[in-house]
Amino acid sequence: MEKTASQADLGTGPRQSASREAGAGLTTGALARRLGVSPTTLRSWDRRYGIGPEVRGEGRHRRWTPRDVAVLEAMCRLTSAGVPPAEAARTASRGADDAVALADDAEAAPTGGARTRASGTLPLGDVRQECRGLARAAVRLDAPAVEQQLASAVDDHGIVVAWQEVMVPTLHAVGRKWASSGDRYVEVEHLLSWHVSSALRRCTRPLGTPGPAHAPGPVLLACVPGEQHSLPLEALNAGLCELGLPTRMFGGAVPAEALTAAVTRIGPAVVVLWAQTRSAASLPLAQHIAGAQWGVRGARGRPVVMLGGPGWLGRPGPGMLRPTSLKDALDVLTGLYSQGTPAGSQ
Template sequence: MSEPAHAGGTVDDIADGIKDEPGATAGVSTGTAARRLGVSPITLRSWDRRYGIGPARQDGRHRRWTPADLAVLDVMCRLTAAGVPPAEAARAARERRGGPPPPPVPVPEESAPSVRRPGSGPELPLGDVRLECRGLSRAALRLDAPVVDELLTSFVEEYGLVRAWEDLMMPTLRAVGRRWASAGDKYVEVEHLLSWHVSSALRRVPAAPPARTGAGPVLLACVPGEQHTLPIEALTAALAERGLPTRMFGAAVPATALDEAARRTGPRAVVLWSQSRSTASRPLARHIAAGSWGVRGARGSAEVMLAGPGWAGPPVPGLSRPHGLRDALATLTRLYGTEHEGRPPCPPHVALPTSW
């Protein structure tokens, strides 16, 4: 996937990007505009009241933001993020509405060293993603925790857990990771803040009443040495949303602890997460798959699922390897035979080949 020259996209990209979306010709609500730009609705209303950065058209009493209005707001967001005072940024944004992009806003000489050139503020290398994803990245870069939390909650409510993870949470997390890797520890605080709030949003997803099944739970754990837990947190939340029993053990679970957990819980399935090949242990996976528990004559074993990019390479015979959250969720749901019991369906979606 290629990335645009400027990772945040131009103002024309922002306007063009929503022309084909539902309701684009009539405009979008203030809440939707705020999500796409990574600011709070209160901020948009304040800008409208103080600086006249408001919708060009009204629908009754409700503000409706057209593609042109969003392009103006994007200029305002970029300039204020670059350190330009809001009043000056608003003037430049209003000028943009009537013609070509405005010239750089003058900056007092004494403050010039601490202010970036307008439009050159930090952006994440997102590539071709939803506009809401760009809004989330901007809020994360500002370390605006309340807005990050508000955006993540609204994404799950509007799109559902699976789609919110695949289309919005994961692309932004990947972009933060790439920026961190290329800039040393400069953006580690952004990655930590975003990860914390993604984890919090996943845990807030309501669980359904327990499914009627006598089978053991799904045991989810990171293999020894693996610290990345967010993908299996997403899977745990999606399973709970469908009423399926889970036992989530988190990061870097020792091999002996995995054995003990399987013996004590008698799981229907075991999901082993590995982010990198350095942590993926095929002997451990085969050992867990070979285990059995229960009383003599009625001993059971678990389906073992190898999840995450660390397991790339030749398949392990008898062990499944899902291509992403959607695939893992569908496979585990089938194990319990609950596809048609009124649980939230796994929505149709066109995504990347691997959506972890």
């Protein structure tokens, strides 16, 4: 996939140079310039609050590791917001430890199914490392780093691998940490979800020109009424755009009447209905959409209905598609479109 200008710039500016420098261990002077504080302040924080470097060279020379840098960046943000220095130091240090634990959770998170042929070409160690880095950036609320890492994952590996092997494990890790920590990490989940959505939407490009009149209609993607979890649907939309297939994305919680109206107006080849929870999944609605018709008498069309999400598990839908993963959904839809006429007709 071709990089946009903004995506290409993310990995080539001063931030990347600073990361390389931090990886080797920053000197106190270099770190002070990066943070906009004096070297005396860093030494004072080290002496008073114990947030000094993990690595010390020969003599009195300090070398600040990436973890040290993360702690000091958090310290600066907190003190700038008016938090007392002692409390800011405790919070910043705890946040760095939480980032390590969350990254470990991301490494162990399941990817939701068997590895695909595409993901099999990606070393598992590389994927775990990307998840760890993404989790740490998310816990630090380091939006530029989150954006950079997500863009790199998509550019390097494509939508399927980036979603299944990087985004999903990290999102699951944040969700588990939130569930086990009371109200903590809600802000982390919100920030990470927003940037995942942004990364996926950057991959969606409308087709330049409409297809011929006899070409199959687009894939209509919608969450069922009451369902707001649209990220998996956004991943499918991005994957279809990557393959050059036409889509119409409606997002979360589409009312039944509006969904029916959209189907009859657009004449989609396929309608994907996403339900994250069993309470939201409505088989009568899916059956109603499967029976919707459009076109002139004698040449009416009907959509193929694809049921996506765990909410549909255990709910049979005769004649409806039930993919098991993002790659499975893309393979099925690609196969339907290769036949030329995926929609039913009467």
